Amino acid sequence: MKRLFFFIGVTCLSFSPIIHERQKVFDVHIHGSKDIADQLTTLEQAGVYRAAISTSWNLQNTYRTQSNINLLFGLMFPCPNGKVPYSLQPCYGDGRDWPALNWVERQIKEGKIDFLGEILSQYYGISSSDTSLHPYYKLAEKYGIPVGIHTGGAGPNHGSPNFRMELGNPLLVDQLLSLFPKLKIWIMHSGDQYYNETISVMQKSKLVYTDISVISNSEIVPSERFSNIIKSFIEAGLEDRLMFGTDNGDIDKVITAVKGLGFLSKEQKDKIFYQNAERFFASTEISK
Numbered sequence: 001m002k003r004l005f006f007f008i009g010v011t012c013l014s015f016s017p018i019i020h021e022r023q024k025v026f027d028v029h030i031h032g033s034k035d036i037a038d039q040l041t042t043l044e045q046a047g048v049y050r051a052a053i054s055t056s057w058n059l060q061n062t063y064r065t066q067s068n069i070n071l072l073f074g075l076m077f078p079c080p081n082g083k084v085p086y087s088l089q090p091c092y093g094d095g096r097d098w099p100a101l102n103w104v105e106r107q108i109k110e111g112k113i114d115f116l117g118e119i120l121s122q123y124y125g126i127s128s129s130d131t132s133l134h135p136y137y138k139l140a141e142k143y144g145i146p147v148g149i150h151t152g153g154a155g156p157n158h159g160s161p162n163f164r165m166e167l168g169n170p171l172l173v174d175q176l177l178s179l180f181p182k183l184k185i186w187i188m189h190s191g192d193q194y195y196n197e198t199i200s201v202m203q204k205s206k207l208v209y210t211d212i213s214v215i216s217n218s219e220i221v222p223s224e225r226f227s228n229i230i231k232s233f234i235e236a237g238l239e240d241r242l243m244f245g246t247d248n249g250d251i252d253k254v255i256t257a258v259k260g261l262g263f264l265s266k267e268q269k270d271k272i273f274y275q276n277a278e279r280f281f282a283s284t285e286i287s288k
């Protein structure tokens with residue numbers, strides 16, 4: 001009986017004194033999951049109120065009705081052999097690599113696409129500024145929706161035979177700045193090992209943003225390196241254009257990683273957690 005009393009006492013103590021304020025999070029980089037309900041619940045419990053998702057078109061459509069999170073929908077292409085890297089699901093029902101341009105425009109007009117991305121040019125074996133992508137970029141520019149381009153490297157077993165490391169260099173984005181001066185460009189994964197190149201492109205145009213997915217995942221990039229990369233972006237004056245993203249990594253660990261950046265103020269962290277992304281995606285809502 002004494003023991004039981006002691007146990008209850010400790011239990012009460014551990015629950016009562018500190019109530020942590022939940023961080024408000026806009027995760028700009030999520031993909032599909034086998035267990036959608038579990039994925040969305042985990043994100044919601046971590047503080048995610050808004051997220052940008054891209055995955056196979058069929059799987060993506062199943063997300064439209066079942067979320068408390070305000071989801072923004074993307075369009076993955078070009079798809080190597082018609083498939084999403086890693087999961088190898090068909091990107092589109094008909095097995096094609098590229099979505100038809102008039103179909104894309106219709107989806108944008110109907111409010112079913114909020115951004116183009118993840119652009120898989122590196123997996124497909126072409127440059128992110130390849131002319132075959134230009135008609136799509138032109139559409140995105142016309143409707144004021146962002147384009148999110150995969151950069152950096154890749155994990156194992158992506159199943160894309162034409163993947164080339166050098167095609168993950170964000171400097172390839174450079175010529176798009178003059179060709180599409182109003183296009184909102186989002187360099188995904190901060191360029192990873194090419195983060196200095198990301199910085200140089202971002203310094204040329206205020207319409208270029210980046211997300212911190214992958215580099216913030218301590219299972220892929222050591223936390224000290226993550227810290228140094230973010231420091232480089234901050235020193236380059238880019239704190240208003242860094243966006244939080246997990247790429248389906250462990251959301252709690254990624255939030256902890258950002259909170260642990262001791263050289264950032266609470267205000268700077270909030271910019272990364274959601275404020276910058278709200279600004280970047282703002283005209284998406286207006287265009288609907």
Ligand SMILES: [Zn+2]
Nearest residue numbers: 118150151188
């Ligand atoms: Zn990616």
